[in-house]
Amino acid sequence: MTSSTRPASLDAAALTAGFADGSLTPSEVAEDVIARVEAREPELNALYLFDAAQVRADATASTERWRVGAQLSAFDGVPTTVKENIARAGQPKPAGTAIPNPPIAPRNAPTTERLLEAGAVIVGSTTMPDWGMLSSGVSSLHGITRGALNPAHTSGGSSAGAGTAAAAGYGPFHIGTDIGGSIRLPGSWQGLTALKPSEGLIPLDVPYTGRAAGPLTRTTADAIRLMSIVAQPDPRDYLTRSYRPMEWSTDPLAPAGMRVALQLEAGSGLAVEPETLAIVERAAALFAEAGAEIVPLDPFIPAAVLEGLVNFWRSRSFADFEALTPAEQALVLPFIAEWCGAGADFSAAQTVRNRNMSDEMARLTRAATEPFDLVLSPVTPVAAFAAEDPMPITDPLATMGHISFTVPYNMSGQPAVSIGAGVQADGRTVGLQIASRIGTDDRLLRVAHWFEQARGSEAEVDWSRVA
Structure with a gap:
């Protein structure tokens, strides 16, 4: 076997x-x-x-x-x-x-x-x-x-x-x-x-x-x-909304006739590594060959918006950290302790301004992506790093520059999927992010299923080789 x-x-x-x-x-x-x-x-x-x-x-x-x-x-x-x-x-x-x-x-x-x-x-x-x-x-x-x-x-x-x-x-x-x-x-x-x-x-x-x-x-x-x-409703989630019934079909959906944005620069955070860039561009070419209209999409999240959001997260985690006893604080991972400690220095007014960046990010993301059926981008600018490192950016006081493509869709509430798009020369995998309008998760996954079949064996993980 x-x-x-x-x-x-x-x-x-x-x-x-x-x-x-x-x-x-x-x-x-x-x-x-x-x-x-x-x-x-x-x-x-x-x-x-x-x-x-x-x-x-x-x-x-x-x-x-x-x-x-x-x-x-x-x-x-x-x-x-x-x-x-x-x-x-x-x-x-x-x-x-x-x-x-x-x-x-x-x-x-x-x-x-x-x-x-x-x-x-x-x-x-x-x-x-x-x-x-x-x-x-x-x-x-x-x-x-x-x-x-x-x-x-x-x-x-x-x-x-x-x-x-x-x-x-x-x-x-x-x-x-x-x-x-x-x-x-x-x-x-x-x-x-x-x-x-x-x-x-x-x-x-x-x-x-x-x-x-x-x-x-x-x-x-x-x-x-x-x-x-x-994906079933539950009254405990007070942020949810009524969605149309989803059709969880495993029939692939080709993107023919769809208007598809291609975003290769986030406008904040780390630069996209060349191999990742090439893999995402190759994936976009497959969408074009299938009949999609590919439209370049400029960066839409300024660096200050990303930084403000991350700084709010620091303050939120510091509120948890501050409530601990000194003995308990000593047990928290030092990277996290230093990361959230920076949140102690923000005034109440600045904390509110930082919190507002989540709303601004949502607004900007919805506005930029509304004209499109799908948005293609890297999942993250960098490939996998050493297991021992807490982040690809190892300075806890630096902004999380590797989430610049992913976090906008958290704030906007839109669905976004990562699907394997290629394998770098050193064996590290690269995901393609495909995002769509809110409430279209079933169609999004069917398109991802199409891409999975179209991407070619060289872009796939050989799971038989995983011990």
């Missing part, structure tokens, strides 16, 4: 087809996932909570449901992970920090409830860096989460463990969260499909401006399948 034909590596459609015809059971799949976790976790460090006995028990229950024809959904028994800040009833939520006595979730988050209602087998909770404010897997609690394609490289973050679990093949379904790129960055740096959906489409029990939950998967079809489970 090769790596790509092991049950743990099969997509959700292949798994459930096997469950339906009796050639495979959820228990057999769970055993293979457990074996893969036990083989790779000592190095990768993607899971915070992992209870093999509970995974086996849940898979056994699913196996019995399939046996008697009482499965809870088409995806009953499919292995899944959720990020550690997505509540699981009775489980701790330390948010990546080593601060003792983390809060215990009194009930499941909406995402967890939808997965359990569908019969998914939750393999575990995945790691994140301190307070989710790093683009890596460096954590005062967990240590270092590494990329599954090359453990010397970052997992990306803050959905660090989610990205690594997806790339390592801990089953097909993985859910992360994203406030500035935290789903799409691991997606780009580990060759995944990673969607930051429309605001509130996947409801949150702790919503706030820019925050979203979304899928990280090896294939676009599995992202679509996962969205069909978790």
